[in-house]
Amino acid sequence: MQSFHHRLLLLLSVLIALAPFCQAQLRESGTGAPGPVKAQHLTAELISDAGTIAPGGRSRVALALTLEPGWHVYWVYAGDSGEPPQVQWSVPSGFSIGPMQYPAPSRLPLGPLMDYGYEGTAVFPFNxxxxPQAPLGNADLKAHVRWLVCREVCVPGKAYLGLNLNVIPQASSETNKLIDAAVGAEPVKVPTAVKIGVTATRDTLMLNVVTGKKEISAEYYPLDDDSIRNAADQKIEPIADGIRLVTERADISDMLPKELKGVLKLSDGRSYMLDVPVGSATAHSGAGDERGLLLAVVLAFAGGIILNLMPCVFPVLFLKALALVGRAGESRTRQRAHGMAYTAGILCSFWLIVGALLTLRALGKQAGWGFQLQSPGFVVAMTCLLFFMALSLAGMFDLGLTWTSAGDDLARKGGYFGSFFTGVLATVVATPCTAPLMGAAIGFALSQNALVTFAVFTSLAFGLALPYFALTFVPGWASKLPRPGRWMETLKQFTSVPLFLTVVWLIWIYGRLSGSTTGDSTDHVARLLVGLLILAIGGWILGRWPARRWGYIAVAVTAAAALAFPLVTAQPDRLRWSPFSNAALEEAQSQGKPVFVDFTAAWCLSCQVNEKAVLQDRVVEQELLRRHYVLLRADWTRYDPEITSELSRVGRSGVPTYVIISGPWERATHVLPELLTRGVVLDAIRQAGIQQNSQMPAPLPGGKTGS
Structure with missing residues (x-):
């Protein structure tokens, strides 16, 4: 207790000694007088056009922030972190000031994240x-200004600024070049001569911009969090009369956006405010529509044929071809009937997909080809199905030549059903793939009316069905197939390889889906892998005891467990961070535990990079757990005098700051660099442990330590 009082008195002494500095942190720079004010990493000033205004007239003023090299402030939408400057005006009676105006920003990358803002000199105009009754003479305008200035660290600041305007009968028409440039860089409404269309898929967003001339550059800046991934590359393709921009959609939402709101910056600094519906298409003439429909149908048909060669589909098609070899003795009529049944299965499946797409469109939602893969449950089911099929093909157990057949009895009594459902399966496994030529056709179909959509997807279905249909309908081709033999079993086992590769791809898709909703996909992917292991046990049972009723029951149970296990929500195994306070720090020190303090803020880009790349690293987490660290997160998103005081104590004035405090007997601190790496953190933890052990007082009787 005496030791605790000593430490408390020491803490109070430090806080009293730092009180003037803490007050300085709270005090605004400047006194409200006209002229520039120097603050940390920038100079702030209020400027005007000519310094004059007439009663009943208009003029312009602006906040000008001149930044040190490498430092930046933020746009109205800051991106992955940050916040824009804020101005609170105090003006004489008879004056009114409009909202803050923002010139088009620049992209400011840092690690895996992206901010939008300004470097050099940032000017924010106001009208x-x-x-008419405003009195003549000098008028004093005052402004309380707040900002966030960042480089590797982020430092908030504020100032009290002033500006004199002379109210005279006839104001000067002179303008300020800085304000002119800022106003000229502001986004404007899209002119009628400029056409902008936006289309989206599950993963990408594409802007087609027609300006009447070839553009050489384009950048898109969103005004929300869920339209694009800020840090993704924006790929541009200049065209004869404009430019095309393609970037990645954000992972937050699986549904396609209904409209796109943001700013598009083109060559020569031109920028436009966008509020464009996604998927809208420019109207064409009737002849143009016919040519577009015909081209889409042809491309879809060709894409469907090529789709047979994709790893998703080829194993199914090949198995069906092997089954055809096995029926070489059947009549040509029966072989053709199998081909028509297979084609019917594909057509019916595609028509169901079109119906689902049109239903979603009617409900006000949008979906694209492969939209089933936006559902984690569907991805898990497809992964388990294809994995089970691959195990059978590899020789673990035997389900016959086709997955969809129900054994020899069904093949003899109703073999056409097997062919029909093989076509269904081919469609199901085809939807994850997009063969060459398919993309343009599907994009066109999904933006047209129901009849056009139906025609394009039907053509795609016929293309997918064509190879097997032609094989069964032309006897000469069937006779040239190799004779059945042992090579069939070898090739059947070989076809398990692309199926296993498809399973790997679906696992990756599942990781992306689960990571977009939880921020960490590792646990979910591990659960899916355990589910596949359970499924493999079921396959082993089926291979070890074939044709046993209890074996089929065991397989059904393991299959249900395999499907359910990945979808059970798991709590991520993360370290527990507690809010920082002096009381929490004192409690940890009184227990003799080392403390790691993370000074961070939601607007700090470097903080987010360090947290995701280093502090959430498994090795770092395990080392902190092993050494029994108390983890305190000092969230400085909003001003906190207690956190500000602690930052001052360790010689810092902004975030990110990382401090290791070791030992209960004194506040021995180890301040880490602003930009972290795994090695930097691990070395600091170990050095702090060595220092703690070397300075620890000798133990007293009873296991206590001396003060």
């Missing part, structure tokens, strides 16, 4: 107007 000023006066009433």
């Amino acid at each position: 000023v107007s006066t009433s």
Whole structure:
């Protein structure tokens, strides 16, 4: 207790000694007088056009922030972190000031994240107007200004600025070049001569911009969090009369956006405010529509044929071809009937997909080809199905030549059903793939009316069905197939390889889906792998005891467990961070535990990079757990005097800051660099442990330590 009082008195002494500095942190720079004010890493000033305004007239003023090299402030939408400057005006009676205006920003990358803002000199204009009754003479305008200035660290600041405007009968028409440039860089409404269309898939967003001339550059800046991934590359393709921009959609939402709101910056600094519906298409003439429909149908048909060669589909097609070899003795009529049944299965499946797409469209939602893969449950089911099929093909157990056949009895009594459902399966496994030529056709179909959509997807279905249909309908081709033999079993086992590769791809898709909703996909992917292991046990039972009723029951149970296990929500195994406070710090020190303090803020880009790349690293987490660290997170998103005081104590004035405090007998601190790596953190932890052990007082009787 005496030791605790000593430490408390020491803490109070430190806080009292730092009180003037803490007050300085709270005090605004500047006194409200006209002229520039120097603050940390920038100079702030209020400027005007000519310094004059007439009663009942209009003029312009602006906040000008001149930044040190490498430092930046933020746009109205800051991106992955940050916040824009804020101005609170105090003006004489008869004056009114409009909202803050923002020139088009620049992209400011840092690690895996992206901010939007300004470097150099940032100018934010305001429109000023006066009433006709405004008295002549000098008028003092005052402004309380707040900002966040960042480089590797982020430092908030504020100032009290002033500006004199002379109210005279006839105001000067002179303008300020800085304000002119800022106003000229502001986004404007899209002119009627400029056409902008937006299309989206599950993963990408594409802007087609027609300006009447070839553009050489384009950048898109969103005004929300869920339209694009800020840090993704924006790929541009200049065209004869404009430009095309393609970037990645954000992982937050699986549904396609209904509209796109943001700013598009083109060559020569031109920028436009966008509020464009996604998927809208420019109207064409009737002849153009016919040519577009015909081209889409042809491309879809060709894409369907090529789709047979994709790893998703080829094993199914090959198994069906092997089954045809096995029926070489059947009549040509029966072989053709199998081909028609297979084609019917594909057509019916595609028509169901079109019906689902049109239903979603009617409900106000949008979906694209392969939209089933937006559902984690569907991905798990497909992964388990294809994995089970691959195990059978590899020789673990035997389900016959086709997955969809129900054994020899069904093949003899109703073999056409087997062919029909093989076509269904081919469609199901085809939807994850997009063969060459298919993309343009599907994109066109999904933006047209129901009849056009139906025609394009039907053509795609016929293309997918064509190879096997032609094989069964032309006897000469069937006779040239190799004779059945042992090579069939070898090739059947070989076809398990692309199926296993498809399973790997579906696992990756599942990881992306689960990571977009939880932020970490590792646990979910591990659960899916355990589910596949359970399924493999079921396959082993089926191979070890074939044709046993209890074996089929065991397989059904393991299959149900395999499907359910990945979908059970698991709590991520993460370290527990507690909010920082002096009381929490004192409690940890009184227990003799080392403390890791993370000074961070939601607007700090470097903080987010360090947290995701280093502090959430498994090795770092395990080392902190092993050494029994108390983890305190000092969230400085909003100003906190206690956190500000602690930052000052360790010689810092902004975030990110990382401090290791070791030992209960004194506040021995180890301040880490702003940009972290795994090695930097691990070395600091170990050095702090060595220092703690070397300075620890000798133990007293009873296991206590001396003060």
